[in-house]
Each structure stands twice: as C-alpha cells, then as structure tokens.
C-alpha cells in the first residue's frame with residue numbers, strides 16, 4: 165500500500181524534517197506513527213498524499229510512484245486516501261450533512277448518490293440524528309466523527325489521521341480510536357500519527373517511531389516508547 | 393454529460409454562495425469595474441464621435457480651381473478631363489462666372505446693389521468645384537490641379553483639414569491610452585477581490601484538494617465569480633452611460649444643432665455589447681490571475 169525507499173525531506177529553510185526513511189505498510193494494516201513533536205510525523209503524512217514532494221528517495225502509494233506522478237493525477241491519488249486532522253477542519257457555515265456531502269460533490273457524485281451515501285456514513289459514526297446541525301453545535305468528539313465520516317464517504321482504501329485525538333479527552337479519544345479500528349476491520353488500511361501513549365500501549369498494534377526525522381523503531385505489537 | 397451538468401450546477405451554486413458571503417468586497421469590485429468601464433465607454437464614444445465629425449467634415453472637403461480668362465470650350469473640356477483624372481477626385485462641377493456672380497449677389501441680399509456697383513462688368517473668374525472621394529489626398533490633388541495650364545489658382549481649406557486630421561489622431565491615441573490604463577486597473581481590482589475571496593475561503597479550498605478535487609473544479613467557481621463581478625460592473629456602466637449620453641446629446645443638439653453627433657442606436661448597442669464583453673473578459677482575466685497564483689499546491 166505505502167512504500168518509502170530512503171526518503172528525505174528538507175524544507176527550504178534548511179530543516180531536515182525526514183532523513184533516509186524506509187518503510188512498508190501493507191494493505192489492511194493498522195499502524196501508529198509516534199514520536200515527539202517536530203519528529204517529522206506530519207511531514208511523512210504530507211508526502212503520502214503529495215502535499216509535499218520528497219527531496220530524495222522514492223515513494224509508492226497503491227503501487228504508483230508519487231514522484232513520477234503527473235500533476236493532474238494527484239486528485240485521483242487523493243481520492244483513495246481519507247484524511248483526518250487534529251483540528252477537524254470542518255466548514256463552519258455548513259451542516260454536518262453538507263460537510264460530508266461536500267467531499268462527494270467535489271468528486272462529481274450525483275444528488276441521489278449523495279442522499280443515499282451520506283446518511284450511511286453518518287450512521288457508521290453514530291451521528292445520523294445530528295445531520296442538520298452545524299459544527300459549533302457539536303462537541304469536539306462529535307466534530308471529529310463528522311471529519312471521519314467525510315474521510316470515509318468516498319470509500320478510500322487508506323485512512324490517514326494526524327493526531328486525531330490531540331484535542332480530545334481520554335474517553336472521547338478511545339471512542340474515536342474504536343471507530344478507526346472498526347473501519348480497519350472492514351478492510352481499510354489505517355495510519356494514525358499520535359501522542360496518545362495509553363492508547364498505543366493498550367492496543368499493541370504496529371508502531372513506527374520517528375525521532376528528529378529518522379525512523380528509529382518499527383515493530384509489530386509495539387508500544388509508545390521503551391523504558392530507558 | 394450528466395456529470396458535466398452537475399458540475400456546472402455546483403460551480404454556479406458555489407460562485408453565488410461566495411458572492412453572497414463577501415457582499416461589501418464584491419460591491420467594491422463591481423463598483424470599480426463599473427467606473428472603469430464607464431470612463432472606457434466615454435473614451436470610446438469620444439473616438440466614435442470624433443471619427444464621425446471628421447468624416448462629416450471630410451466629406452465636405454472641396455477644392456475650387458479658378459481659371460484663367462479667355463478660355464474656350466475645348467480648353468475647358470481638356471482641363472476638366474485632366475482634373476477628373478487626378479487621384480482622389482470624385483466629382484467635378486463647372487461654375488461659370490455668371491453663376492458665381494448670381495450666387496454672390498444672392499448672398500449679399502436682394503436689396504444690395506452689387507451688380508450696379510460693379511458697373512455691369514463681372515470681375516469673377518470661371519471655376520471648377522471639385523469634390524474628393526479621398527479627402528486625405530486633398531493637398532496633393534490641389535497641388536497637381538494648380539499646375540494645370542489654364543488654372544490660375546486653387547483654394548481649399550488649407551491648414552484646417554490638416555489640423556483636423558492631427559486632432560482626430562491625437563484624440564484616438566489618448567483615448568486608447570486611457571482605455572488601456574483603465575482596463576489594467578479593472579483587472580487588478582478584480583484580481584485583488586478574488587484573491588481576498590480565496591483567502592477567506594482557503595480552508596474550503598484546502599479541504600477540496602485533500603478530498604481529491606481537480607484544479608479546474610476548484611478554479612471554476614472563482615472564475616465564474618470574477619466574470620459575474622465584471623458583468624455586473626458592465627451593466628451598471630452601460631446603464632449610466634446610455635442614459636447620460638442620450639440626455640447629453642439631446643441637449644447638445646438643441647444648443648449646437650450644426651455639430652454632428654452619433655445618435656444611431658445601432659452604434660450604441662454595438663458599444664454596449666462591447667463594454668459588456670469587456671467587463672466579463674476583465675473579470676475572467678482578473679480572477680484567472682489570482683486563481684493561478686493561489687492554487688499552486
């Protein structure tokens with residue numbers, strides 16, 4: 165699904181955000197990406213959906229090279245990827261329904277399709293009754309579930325979340341993570357960058373650890389950090 | 393096909409949503425476009441009228457060739473043939489000295505004792521009156537006619553004609569420059585408006601891109617918004633211009649009846665169509681500049 169070969173990313177200001185990263189993520193995996201802030205987690209994610217291009221190395225997503233990809237093919241890459249962010253990134257002037265429908269309109273879906281599919285994903289994240297509410301009328305956890313619904317609505321094969329629980333309390337965080345697990349059980353590959361030590365340590369999934377731009381650890385059934 | 397239709401619908405929805413949301417900004421942009429196009433329209437009308445006036449004056453350009461005394465019919469025929477062969481000449485009419493005197497007497501009035509005071513003699517020469525098909529060649533035609541044997545001297549609006557040609561050339565040039573500058577101003581203002589709109593909607597734009605919108609899908613609503621702003625400005629400009637021009641020329645014809653002004657509504661409709669198209673074009677160019685700069689990811 166995702167392959168990084170010796171990938172480095174240096175920003176124009178000289179920051180070496182990623183240095184010689186090599187990693188493989190298979191289809192259907194559930195992976196935590198951990199590391200202190202500034203370690204390069206967000207950069208790695210931006211490289212996957214081609215918001216940034218690597219300075220060195222080769223990246224494949226779904227069997228296709230990100231670097232050789234033409235500009236006009238980028239939208240098709242992104243349609244395979246669902247994105248969830250720490251700050252939800254919902255449109256405040258649109259209802260829950262409209263926020264999710266927006267993602268379908270953008271890829272040219274028809275009104276019937278939208279009317280059928282949006283309630284389906286809202287049901288999946290338990291927000292069917294909130295469809296006509298605006299983001300500010302919802303709790304943080306609910307807003308994040310709207311964002312997850314939006315990420316899922318176009319049936320991506322890969323779901324990426326950048327610190328999805330960073331703004332949420334522990335109980336709500338667990339709730340959100342449970343949705344990710346459920347989505348993963350249905351066959352979607354999931355990659356989550358996170359600081360939530362307790363969750364990582366409890367779930368015992370694959371953990372890739374970054375530190376100052378380097379992959380310092382990659383283990384199955386891993387934990388957030390080893391005691392030193 | 394259905395997909396394209398849906399996209400078009402979406403593009404219109406988004407453009408109008410954005411127009412509603414940034415009311416004052418759009419008002420400013422449409423307003424400046426209106427002012428620019430209004431002044432542009434004035435410049436065009438100025439050019440059109442200058443052309444019209446100079447055409448009218450040009451078509452009245454004529455040469456009087458005064459002849460030597462004592463020429464016979466054969467001489468006259470020969471001179472006439474040579475004048476008719478001169479490039480730019482349209483029409484030649486012979487004016488005998490009797491006819492000239494009669495015209496002169498009429499101009500002095502019935503009671504005048506012009507003929508008596510001349511003591512029965514006629515001091516006026518025979519002449520040819522020459523109309524030009526190419527008024528711009530009047531100077532050279534006059535010079536070559538003046539060289540013909542039997543022609544004593546020629547008269548035409550020496551100087552006046554040349555001055556008028558110079559003046560119209562200047563008015564044309566200045567109007568062009570003014571139009572160009574104002575066009576650039578409109579583009580710049582619409583570009584700024586669209587840039588501000590895009591800045592206000594940067595969140596939406598980035599979300600669109602994350603979920604896989606194509607560049608054109610993101611662009612179109614903004615381009616349409618720019619075109620709508622340009623068109624709205626143009627409509628205002630056309631309305632104000634049409635109203636004030638017809639009022640002004642109406643007044644002008646009362647006061648200065650001899651001044652030829654364009655009142656042909658077909659010309660004006662052409663102009664208004666042109667302004668409208670220009671407004672849309674300016675809006676499109678303006679928004680394209682901003683969209684192009686902003687959407688690089």
Ligand SMILES: Nc1ncnc2c1ncn2[C@@H]1O[C@H](COP(=O)(O)OP(=O)(O)O)[C@@H](O)[C@H]1O
Nearest residue numbers: 175177179181200201202203204205206207208
């Ligand atoms: N657009 C950018 N321009 C310059 N430096 C950046 C940019 N984005 C991130 N960085 C720097 O790259 C490093 C890694 O950042 P990031 O990938 O956001 O780490 P993390 O998500 O793990 O906190 C940091 O030092 C950050 O300051």
Ligand SMILES: [Mg+2]
Nearest residue numbers: 205206207326
């Ligand atoms: Mg980060």
